[in-house]
Amino acid sequence: MIYPHNFEQKIGFDQIRQLLKDKCLSTLGEERVAEMAFSDQFDEVQERLNQVTEFIRIIQEEDNFPAQYFFDVRPSLKRIRVEGMYLDEQELFDLRRSLETIRDIVRFLNKNEEEEEDTPYPSLKKLAGDIAVFPQLISKIDSILDKYGKIKDNASPGLSKIRRELNSTMSSISRSLNSILRSAQSEGYVDKDVTPTMRDGRLVIPVAPGLKRKIKGIVHDESASGKTVFIEPAEVVDANNRIRELEGEERREIIRILTAFTETVRPSIPEILQSYEFLAEIDFIRAKSHFAIQTNSIKPALENKQLLDWTMAVHPLLQLALAKQGKKVVPLDMELNNEQRILIISGPNAGGKSVCLKTVGLLQYMLQSGMLIPLHERSHAGMFGSIFIDIGDEQSIEDDLSTYSSHLTNMKIMIKNCNERSLILIDEFGGGTEPQIGGAIAEAVLKRYNDKKTYGVITTHYQNLKHYAEDHEGVVNGAMLYDRHLMQPLFQLQIGNPGSSFAVEIARKIGLPEDVIADASEIVGSEYINADKYLQDIVRDKRYWEGKRQTIRQREKHMETTIARYEEEIEELRKSRKEIIRQAKEEAERILQDSNAKIENTIRTIKETQADKEKTRQARQELSDFRQAMEDKATQELDEKITRKMQKLQEKQNRKKDKKQNTATKTPVATPKVDTIIVGSIVKLKGQTSVGEVLEISGKNAIVAFGSIKTTVKLDRLERSNATPVKKESVKSTFVSSETHDQMYEKKLNFKQDLDVRGMRGDEAIQAVTYFVDDAILVGMDRVRILHGTGTGILRTIIRQYLQTVPGVKHAADEHVQFGGAGITVVDLA
Known part of the structure; x- marks a missing residue:
């Protein structure tokens, strides 16, 4: 129950109705707006709101929704229920185009059925239901009308014959008139620039009044000024009469064609009218959707x-x-x-x-x-x-x-x-x-x-x-x-x-x-005045503390977000550390396997040469030292990788501090000075007996050859030795994992520069964007795009806010309006 009778006027809903009518494409939708009524049925209201929500998605995300021909042909269809009545050319043309629109809309809403996928618009698809689309009727109209809505010459054999004779007669009249006109122009009866014209459906020649008797024929008309009369020469009177007869035959044949077609349509009128009810509902939903977009409305x-x-x-x-x-x-x-x-x-x-x-x-x-x-x-x-x-x-x-x-x-x-x-x-x-x-x-x-x-x-x-x-x-x-x-x-x-x-x-x-x-x-009384004043003070204080509480909530939310981000980064670092350790162990295992093979070869050589026990012991010791050096090298590289990762995280955190912290002076780290070791020095690892030769010194690191193996060792882990290193054939070695290299190459080949987060919740979208941007930076991309749609703009806002916190992002802005505008964010990476 709604009370009183002018309820809509009191709350302004009558103005809402008018705004909706202005957004309709035809009287079909306008009638639905006028019939729109309050409902207290939950399922009915839910379904209506879902229909509008889905149509808004169509407007914002689809470019090919058919909305070009919304014609209300219902009055014409109801009129031809009477025997003998027929649709004229314009009515038939409107029927054809609007039936095509109905067919295309139903096809659009059911397009995922063939692909056996769930439709993204279930409520609108349900509305389409079993709506008939009449493809045979559209084909039949196409056989009668051309693309401009006129009856085709070949709509019937009779019409084709009539129009051929009509064209032939018109051409004959035109030739005769041109001959008479040229003769009259040569004798000076008619001006040189005069051409035949049409008066009352007959071809005539314009002549000055004083010369009208020079040309035999019938005067049909004169100009408003009286300076020109229009004469139909006697030679073409019969031909013009034939034109009139043929035009009458043409009209009768067209009416016969339209009447015959109407007879085939008449049994299907109830189903066609039902299809137009569907078109009216779509027009109504479309109007509500555009109004919702205009007013930033949503479904709560x-x-x-x-x-x-x-x-x-x-x-x-x-x-x-x-x-x-x-x-x-x-x-x-x-x-x-x-x-x-x-x-x-x-x-x-x-x-x-x-x-x-x-x-x-x-x-x-x-x-x-x-x-x-x-x-x-x-x-x-x-x-x-x-x-x-x-x-x-x-x-x-x-x-x-x-x-x-x-x-x-x-x-x-x-x-x-x-x-x-x-x-x-x-x-x-x-x-x-x-x-x-x-x-x-x-x-x-x-x-x-x-x-x-x-x-x-x-x-x-x-x-x-x-x-x-x-x-x-x-x-x-x-x-x-x-x-x-x-x-x-x-x-x-x-x-x-x-x-x-x-x-x-x-x-x-x-x-x-x-x-x-x-x-x-x-x-x-003062009591009332004071009570009113106290009430004002209470309201003022409540506003103040409400503002304070809101600020605290915002800061808490920001802090929770920051903590969550740091925890995520720590977890990522932990996973990265595990991955680095795994790769390092695999690499070390491969190297050690190669080393073990060398060890076995050395032992076999010792046995074959029947070397004494001292030399055997010395060879085993050298191999043991070599193995220890390889393990130290693997451990050192692992520590360096983890240190670099920690430094990157620390730099990321430092960038978020204020300028004073950023400009703080850092204490330089003193490099240990090792003057006693130079290129060519014979050295050994502290606590080890294996000796090698220093091939190169770079900063605080040195490249040392332990037998056939070259390795990088920190200078402070070396000490000079008087022993002579064992010279062996140089063997090339690498510590770069070919498996890792292949994985990175494959990742770069398969990387896609566009990410679609439309329809995701805020937290889902941020997680997807995080992984996407990290991968883009990892494979070395310069620019990527994030598709989030326009909608209410909330998804776009939180994504932009997140991108501002990512160090590898140089710039984020809307895509060019021709390629998506505010629905797409273009991200430039450092």
């Missing part, structure tokens, strides 16, 4: 219970009006639930109480009429069985009703019909009569609403209603905030405390004499 989380949990709700009409002035609407946070069903809003006049009331009524009505509404995506909405509103001056001279009588009538109807599924909206509750009794009646009525567990939003100035809200469960106070210093309303709703009317402050602002204000304060 819909629940099948009585609930209002709205964040950043906006009045769409006010939003559009202020947008033209370059202004923005102050969003509304509203919450009604089982614990606080009725909200009593108080505050100063012109502070936004009525706008708040209308916003609640309009958005809830839009939602249950199948429209998306402008609020934040984390909002929740419920369903109401009936909505009542009492707003404005309902004074009626005819019915002899005063304003207060009208309000009392509305109260009576609401008390009688409201229940626990009702939403009541009352402006200036109890107003219009003497305040004391008006407030008392309003409180008594409010008690009945609360007893019936009705939901509602009520505005008032009465103190007793504020006290009632404080003392009774189910009712809660709310205040429209006011800036006491600037003396202007903030248009913000705050639930929890009653609002002040700021009567004294407003009176002082507009310049009412101080003595008048003082007298008024004395009349009402």
Whole structure:
């Protein structure tokens, strides 16, 4: 139930209807807009909202949705139900094009069936259902009409014959006229630049009035100025008469063709009309979708219970009006639930109480009429069985009703019909009569609403209603905030405390004499003035601490995000360390296997040469030292890789510190000075007996040849030796894993420079972008693209915020408008 009869006008929904009609492509959709109605059926509303949500995705993500020909041919189809009636050429052309659009839309919505994939638009596909598309009818029309909507010459053998004779006769007349005209021009009867023209469907020659007798024929017309007459020469009169006959035959043959075609269409008219109902529904959904995009509307989380949990709700009409002035609407946070069903809003006049009331009524009505509404995506909405509103001056001279009588009538109807599924909206509750009794009646009525567990939003100035809200469960106070210093309303709703009317402050602002204000304060009493002042202070303090709490929440969220990012980096580092260790062990194992082979060869050589025990012991010792050197080298390379990784992480953290920390002076690390070891020195590892020769010194590292093996060793791990190194044939060795090299090469070949995160949640998208950017940097890409769509812009914002924290990202911006615009972020990498 919706009350009163002009409910839509009171909340502004009639203007919404007109805006929707303006967005329709045809009268098909306009009729659906006019028929749009409030529904209290949860499944029906859910399905309508899903249809609009899916169509918005089509608008934003698809380029080939067929929306070119939305013609309403229903009146013509209903007319030809009568025997003998037929569709004319234009009606037939409109039928053909609109049937083609219906066919293409059904095909578009069912396009994934052939691929055996789930459709991305299940609600719209369900709407398409078993809609007939009439391909044979379209082919039949194509055999009759050309691409411009005219009857083809070969539409029938008779028409083809008539048009051939018509063209032949026209050509004959044209030749005769040109011959007569040239003769008349040579004799000076007609000007040189004159050509044959058409008058009353007959070809004639323009001649000056004084020379009209020089050419035998019939005068058909003269110009408006009288300076030219149009003569049909006698030689072409019969041919022109034949033209008239052929044109009549052509019209009759066309009518015969159209009538015959209409006879074939007539049995299918009910099915065709059903297809046009589908086209009307698509036009209606399309209009709602474009309106939702214009007003940044979404589908909130819909629940099948009585609930209002709205964040950043906006009045769409006010939003559009202020947008033209370059202004923005102050969003509304509203919450009604089982614990606080009725909200009593108080505050100063012109502070936004009525706008708040209308916003609640309009958005809830839009939602249950199948429209998306402008609020934040984390909002929740419920369903109401009936909505009542009492707003404005309902004074009626005819019915002899005063304003207060009208309000009392509305109260009576609401008390009688409201229940626990009702939403009541009352402006200036109890107003219009003497305040004391008006407030008392309003409180008594409010008690009945609360007893019936009705939901509602009520505005008032009465103190007793504020006290009632404080003392009774189910009712809660709310205040429209006011800036006491600037003396202007903030248009913000705050639930929890009653609002002040700021009567004294407003009176002082507009310049009412101080003595008048003082007298008024004395009349009402200091207790009332002080209570109002304390109430203002409470509201001000609550605003202050609410702001502080919001700031703390933001900082906590930022801190949690930072901690999560660092934990992720640490986990990544741990995985990298494991991977490096694994690769290093594999490489070391391969080297050691080669070394063991050399060891076996050495032992075999010793046995074959029957060397003495001392030489055998010495050879084994050298091999043992060599093996130890290889293990030390593998350990050293592992430590260096991990150190480099830690340094990169430390540099990443340092870049996020302030400039003072970045400019802090770092203490240089002293390089140990090893003067005793030079190129050519005979050295050994400290604590080992194997000796080698220094081949090269680079900084604090030296390349040492231990027999046939060359290795890099830190200088501080070496000491000079007097022993002579064993000279052996040089053997090349490498410590680069060919497996790792192949993996990197394959990764670079298979890397794709585009990432599509459309449809993902925020956390999923960030995780995907993190891996994607890391891989791009790893394989050396200069530029990549991230496809996130436009939508509400939230996905684009959080991705951009994340990219600002990535050190390897030089720049991130929108793609060129021709290639996707704001729906794609282009990332340049360092």
